[in-house]
Amino acid sequence: MRIAVLVSGSGTNLQALIDASSRGELGPAQLCLVVSNRPGVRALERAADAGLANLVINHRNHDTRRAFEDALLEALEANGIEAVILAGFMRILSPFFVEKFENRILNTHPALCPSFPGINAPQQAITAGVKVSGCTVHFVDTGVDTGPIIFQEAVEVSPIDTAETLHARIQNLEHRLLPRATKLLAAGSLRVQEGIVSQHP
Numbered sequence: 001m002r003i004a005v006l007v008s009g010s011g012t013n014l015q016a017l018i019d020a021s022s023r024g025e026l027g028p029a030q031l032c033l034v035v036s037n038r039p040g041v042r043a044l045e046r047a048a049d050a051g052l053a054n055l056v057i058n059h060r061n062h063d064t065r066r067a068f069e070d071a072l073l074e075a076l077e078a079n080g081i082e083a084v085i086l087a088g089f090m091r092i093l094s095p096f097f098v099e100k101f102e103n104r105i106l107n108t109h110p111a112l113c114p115s116f117p118g119i120n121a122p123q124q125a126i127t128a129g130v131k132v133s134g135c136t137v138h139f140v141d142t143g144v145d146t147g148p149i150i151f152q153e154a155v156e157v158s159p160i161d162t163a164e165t166l167h168a169r170i171q172n173l174e175h176r177l178l179p180r181a182t183k184l185l186a187a188g189s190l191r192v193q194e195g196i197v198s199q200h201p
C-alpha cells in the first residue's frame, strides 16, 4: 500500500516510520511521499536523508482550505497514494478531503482522546491537572482529533512535568504505536464498525 506522510514540524514520528520501514516492520506499507504544509521544517530534511520524495504545499500560498486540499489531492494522486498518515500535521482537513480517503487516514495525537483535542495537548493536560495522559492513534474523521481509536497508551503525569517533558514521554509511545497502526492499516487488518475499531489477523 502506497503511503504519504503529512508533516508540519520536527518529524520525529516520520523518523519512527522511516526507521520501522528500514527494519522491515511496516509490512506492506510503502512510504512513498512526504508532504509538509510548512517550508524549511526538520521533517523535510529527515525525508530527504531517507531518500523519500518530499514536497512543500504551503497553505499560506492558497486562498482557501479547498484550494490547499485540491493541491494536496493532486500531489497524492500523482504519486498513486492509497493511504495517508498525519504525523504532526497541524492543519485541519475538511470533510471534502477526509471523505476521499475514508478510513485510510491515520493520525497520532498526544493525549488520551477524546480529552484535549487540538494544539498544545500536553499543556492542556498539565493545566487540567490530570494524573494520567498518553497518546492516541486513530482514524481521521471530520472532527478535530476525533475518529475511531486504534491504539491508546497512558503515561503518568508527574507534579514536576512541564509540557515539554510530558510530551517527550508521550512521543516515545507514539513512535512505537504509529508504525504498528500503519502496518495494520496496510495489511487490511483494521475494521471500523459504528466507530469502533477491531483487529483482524
Ligand code: GAR
Pocket (backbone or CB within 6 Å): 008, 009, 010, 011, 012, 013, 014, 043, 087, 088, 089, 090, 108, 109, 110, 117, 118, 119, 120, 121, 145, 171, 174
Ligand atoms: C506529535 O506529538 C503529534 O502527536 C502532535 O504533534 C507532534 C508532532 O511531532 N500532533 C498533534 O498535536 C495533532 N493534534 P513530530 O513532528 O516530532 O512527529
